[in-house]
Amino acid sequence: MKNKIPRVPVREQDPVARIGNFQEVCYGYNEQEAMLEASRCLDCKNPKCIVNCPVNIQIPQFLHEVEKGNFEEAARIIAMDSSLPAVCGRVCPQESQCEGACILGVKNEPVAIGKLERFVADWSCEHGVRFTAKEPSNGFKVAVIGSGPAGIACATDLAKMGYDVTIFEALHEPGGVLQYGIPEFRLPKESVVKTEIDNVKALGVKIETNVVVGRTVTIDSLMDDEGFAAVFVGSGAGLPKFMGIPGENLNGVVSANEFLTRSNLMRAYDPDYETPIYVGKRVAVVGGGNVAMDAARTAKRLGAEVTVVYRRTEKELPARVEEVHHAKEEGIVFRMLTNPVMVLGDDKGWVRGLTCIKMELGEPDDSGRRSPKPLKGSDFDIETDVVIMSLGTSPNPLIANTTPGLETNRWSCLVADDYGVTTREGVFAGGDVVTGAATVILAMGAGRKAASAIDSYIKNKKG
Amino acid sequence: MYKIVRKKFLTPAIALMDVDAPRMAKSAKPGQFLIVRVHEKGERIPLTICDYNSEKGTVTIVTQVVGASSRRICNMEEGDSFTDFAGPLGQPSEFIHMSREELGAKRFLFVAGGLGTAPVYPQVKYLHSMGAKIDVIIGAKTKDMVIFEEEMGAVCDNLYICTDDGSYGRKGLVTQMLKELLDKGEEYDQAVAIGPMIMMKFVTLSAKEYNLPLIVSLNTLMVDGTGMCGACRVSVGDQVKFACVDGPEFDAYKVDFDEAMRRQGMYKSIEAEADHKCKIGLGK
Numbered sequence: 001m002k003n004k005i006p007r008v009p010v011r012e013q014d015p016v017a018r019i020g021n022f023q024e025v026c027y028g029y030n031e032q033e034a035m036l037e038a039s040r041c042l043d044c045k046n047p048k049c050i051v052n053c054p055v056n057i058q059i060p061q062f063l064h065e066v067e068k069g070n071f072e073e074a075a076r077i078i079a080m081d082s083s084l085p086a087v088c089g090r091v092c093p094q095e096s097q098c099e100g101a102c103i104l105g106v107k108n109e110p111v112a113i114g115k116l117e118r119f120v121a122d123w124s125c126e127h128g129v130r131f132t133a134k135e136p137s138n139g140f141k142v143a144v145i146g147s148g149p150a151g152i153a154c155a156t157d158l159a160k161m162g163y164d165v166t167i168f169e170a171l172h173e174p175g176g177v178l179q180y181g182i183p184e185f186r187l188p189k190e191s192v193v194k195t196e197i198d199n200v201k202a203l204g205v206k207i208e209t210n211v212v213v214g215r216t217v218t219i220d221s222l223m224d225d226e227g228f229a230a231v232f233v234g235s236g237a238g239l240p241k242f243m244g245i246p247g248e249n250l251n252g253v254v255s256a257n258e259f260l261t262r263s264n265l266m267r268a269y270d271p272d273y274e275t276p277i278y279v280g281k282r283v284a285v286v287g288g289g290n291v292a293m294d295a296a297r298t299a300k301r302l303g304a305e306v307t308v309v310y311r312r313t314e315k316e317l318p319a320r321v322e323e324v325h326h327a328k329e330e331g332i333v334f335r336m337l338t339n340p341v342m343v344l345g346d347d348k349g350w351v352r353g354l355t356c357i358k359m360e361l362g363e364p365d366d367s368g369r370r371s372p373k374p375l376k377g378s379d380f381d382i383e384t385d386v387v388i389m390s391l392g393t394s395p396n397p398l399i400a401n402t403t404p405g406l407e408t409n410r411w412s413c414l415v416a417d418d419y420g421v422t423t424r425e426g427v428f429a430g431g432d433v434v435t436g437a438a439t440v441i442l443a444m445g446a447g448r449k450a451a452s453a454i455d456s457y458i459k460n461k462k463g
Numbered sequence: 464m465y466k467i468v469r470k471k472f473l474t475p476a477i478a479l480m481d482v483d484a485p486r487m488a489k490s491a492k493p494g495q496f497l498i499v500r501v502h503e504k505g506e507r508i509p510l511t512i513c514d515y516n517s518e519k520g521t522v523t524i525v526t527q528v529v530g531a532s533s534r535r536i537c538n539m540e541e542g543d544s545f546t547d548f549a550g551p552l553g554q555p556s557e558f559i560h561m562s563r564e565e566l567g568a569k570r571f572l573f574v575a576g577g578l579g580t581a582p583v584y585p586q587v588k589y590l591h592s593m594g595a596k597i598d599v600i601i602g603a604k605t606k607d608m609v610i611f612e613e614e615m616g617a618v619c620d621n622l623y624i625c626t627d628d629g630s631y632g633r634k635g636l637v638t639q640m641l642k643e644l645l646d647k648g649e650e651y652d653q654a655v656a657i658g659p660m661i662m663m664k665f666v667t668l669s670a671k672e673y674n675l676p677l678i679v680s681l682n683t684l685m686v687d688g689t690g691m692c693g694a695c696r697v698s699v700g701d702q703v704k705f706a707c708v709d710g711p712e713f714d715a716y717k718v719d720f721d722e723a724m725r726r727q728g729m730y731k732s733i734e735a736e737a738d739h740k741c742k743i744g745l746g747k
Contacts, residue, residue: 170549170687170689171549171687171689172500172507172546172547172549180687180691209547209549210547210548210549211486211549212549212550212552212689215490215495215550215551215552216486216487216490216549216550216551217486217490238689238690238691239690239691240691240692240693242693242696242703244703248703249696249697249698249703249722249726251725251726251728251729252729254692254693254694255692255693257691257692257693258686258691258692258693258694261686261687261691261692262686262692265687266506266507266686267504272504273504273505274504274505274506274531274532275506275507275686276730278729278730348725349722349725396689396690396691396708398689398690398708
């Protein structure tokens with residue numbers, strides 16, 4: 001009986017060893033493990049995993065090929081719907097998507113779809129398998145702004161349809177949040193991110209780095225002067241939020257974005273690189289999302305004692321369970337129902353501590369979430385040298401401010417429908433710039449939908 | 464890659480370079496800055512834009528040797544290339560939104576300190592082309608550090624030069640020159656000071672005595688320079704601003720200079736440690 005086989009555990013780097021390096025935590029399956037795990041698929045008549053995947057990968061199909069050892073065929077099936085399988089296999093919240101819908105998971109553990117996707121993608125990379133089939137060129141140019149997950153997914157689909165696609169990236173390396181946000185130990189930059197971006201380039205997609213749209217060029221200049229028939233905006237949500245509490249501008253208070261950009265994009269953890277990073281002896285990370293976990297685990301690897309401060313309880317932590325589990329294994333301390341009210345400084349203007357207040361959860365509000373309320377007189381101090389604020393991000397207003405007719409909502413997200421159609425003709429958008437900070441795979445889904453909308457738009461208009 | 468098409472030393476320690484960057488040359492405006500990386504493992508270094516030529520497709524930068532990174536830039540030669548050259552970044556100077564008629568009726572005073580003369584130049588050049596009246600004070604440590612004298616002289620009405628040691632122009636600080644002009648009864652609609660943070664702080668204190676409207680351009684720490692990291696945050700009035708996207712220019716009277724200077728030095732002690740080689744065999 002298929003459902004009698006237990007889920008094949010995945011090998012991981014030992015917690016004690018891994019806090020001393022930046023190598024990947026999860027080793028992934030080998031061929032035998034992958035074939036055994038794939039064989040657990042029940043082959044449901046009505047596979048809910050596909051519906052729950054934001055890019056609708058034909059999951060049972062690829063699992064069957066893995067089971068039979070046809071890894072290249074499995075990769076081909078995934079490539080029809082996903083342009084970043086090695087990334088998604090690592091960072092997707094499978095527990096709430098494909099695996100969350102797996103029937104096996106009702107009584108037992110679901111098939112490890114994420115780990116199997118990763119296995120197939122890594123296998124293809126090792127064996128030089130690449131899928132570059134595309135329609136003949138149709139002569140239309142499309143500009144994609146941002147080389148993160150949304151932009152890459154959109155560019156890939158458009159290139160396959162025969163469009164001449166150029167991605168404009170503001171930073172010096174393509175990848176967006178995959179490059180500056182997610183750490184090496186969760187998502188290796190050279191072997192995974194670069195390889196997947198090379199796959200996109202192999203489809204003929206051009207990537208121009210160091211182009212800040214809104215400054216170096218504008219959407220108007222791309223469309224009017226450079227002949228782009230349509231533009232997709234996938235510029236993400238990169239603007240960090242701060243708390244607005246006293247002492248937040250002391251030396252030693254940084255946004256998670258700054259801390260992670262220094263470590264990830266600028267490789268500050270590697271002494272061969274020039275960009276400095278500072279952790280001191282003790283680090284307090286404020287927030288409970290995946291970014292907070294990434295910042296905490298990075299600080300740990302740089303040698304600090306790390307405390308995560310979160311205002312709700314563990315149950316409400318927005319981070320993935322796997323990330324919280326890894327963080328705990330690595331010795332990161334969690335202080336729940338705790339909220340900072342002031343950053344304390346020394347006489348030189350450096351952080352020396354964080355005054356926090358105890359919280360309790362009140363009645364559920366309209367959204368059903370129990371909102372935390374401070375407990376009067378419960379203030380206490382945590383000693384720390386560095387405070388990392390990980391409170392979420394919002395879209396950078398630059399593109400909206402420099403593009404007439406492109407409307408935003410009150411969270412400064414671009415207004416767009418389910419197909420990425422914005423308030424400006426010929427301009428489409430998707431990913432975090434529309435939804436606010438979300439996941440890699442939702443951004444990819446939005447990029448794909450927009451690609452099909454761009455295709456219809458151009459064909460209708462210019463036919 | 465972004466090729467250096469022309470390089471010359473303005474002084475033994477200050478180099479000027481024209482860099483091939485056609486897109487930026489076309490879109491750059493006075494008041495903006497850019498970010499360079501010298502090599503694959505290098506930092507992102509913010510530099511002011513000193514000039515731009517959309518026909519030639521070049522952007523001009525001026526660098527002074529102060530540390531390891533700036534030394535590396537100054538050591539690059541014609542034909543060498545920057546790994547990365549991104550921009551223009553930041554808000555252009557506010558006066559670019561004014562019409563020729565408005566600017567033609569205005570009188571500006573620029574106070575440039577040391578290398579700050581470089582970013583002052585495109586502003587003065589632009590205002591001159593729009594018919595504004597402009598006086599410029601250039602302050603430097605010694606004669607050897609005075610740059611852009613001739614170029615600046617060609618686009619302003621009066622150029623005043625002072626050096627700390629009196630080796631050229633007037634002996635003294637820019638604040639003394641500023642006070643002297645204002646005491647003499649010179650009147651300006653707007654002043655702009657660009658230079659080291661400490662200089663801008665004292666120019667602000669001096670200008671305040673005369674109620675002279677003053678703009679400063681802040682050279683804060685930055686990583687991405689596009690609004691993503693917040694390393695550049697400064698207190699302006701009762702708000703926290705990002706110098707990279709809200710600035711770099713701000714109303715001088717609202718800037719908390721002491722905080723800005725402290726924040727600017729955040730990695731200094733760490734850098735000093737990194738550069739320091741122990742001579743008595745301690746450490747690594």
